[in-house]
Amino acid sequence: MANLSIPSIRERIFNTSKHEQTTQRSSNPFAASSFKGNVLTADVFESSTKQSHPAFTGKLKASALVGSISGIGERFQNFINSVVKFGIRAKESVVNGWNKLEGIEISFNPLREKMSSAYNSVKEIMSTPISEIFSKGISSKQVAKMEDMTEARALLADNVALWEAAA
């Protein structure tokens, strides 16, 4: 409480240096010029650091803290659920992919067989002399189906003659 007696007022008016020494300890820049440091001796400006670190006092703040914790848990639960869903989707994708692969493999079987037969044909041709490729010779099936027996007789006679001539 400020002393408002006449001698004290007089002393403040005529002895300002004493008062200034007092006001210089305050962090209020307006204390000396405006209010002379008589009324506002305390630091009325709040520090900016105080707002960033609120103290958890009171039921409202405690309930806010609990709510924030429960919110974190919900978000964490959602995160886990999303991970689980992602895993399920990944598993389904893998299963579907495997089924597709099996389908592809089945559908490619005929192609593989054709490629195999083509390879065998090429291999057979490569191992056959050129002269035999262009003249396949006489097959037994061809002779077995012959109806003109005169032709068949001539065919056998000619080839037997060739063999006997070479022997």
Add this chain to the structure above:
Amino acid sequence: MTDKKIIKNVTNIIEGLGQNPNSESVTILEDIGTNSKVDAIRELTSRALVKRNEHDSLKVVITNKGKGINDMSTIVAMSTINELLSLEDKTEAMKVLTDTVEKHSDEEVRDNARSVKALMALS
């Protein structure tokens, strides 16, 4: 050295005639194949006639002197006998052999037929 292509052609023609349903094919094989001077051709012809497993074709290799089981070449004769022994249905062959043993005029042919018949009975 005989060309492989000629050997293959003769082999295929003889095999084809042996499978040809026309009975004329037996006559062709008898006239050309069994009278060849080449042992291998006679052997191929005899085996084809036995595989045909018909009365006429079996008669050619069993009852004719110098052909089939009566061939001068041991290889041709033994090969023909082996083919007879390999037949699944030996009924017609046994019938021809029995007739040959009983009715053929040549003794050597009868003796050969008797021996082959004994072998076939045991097989």
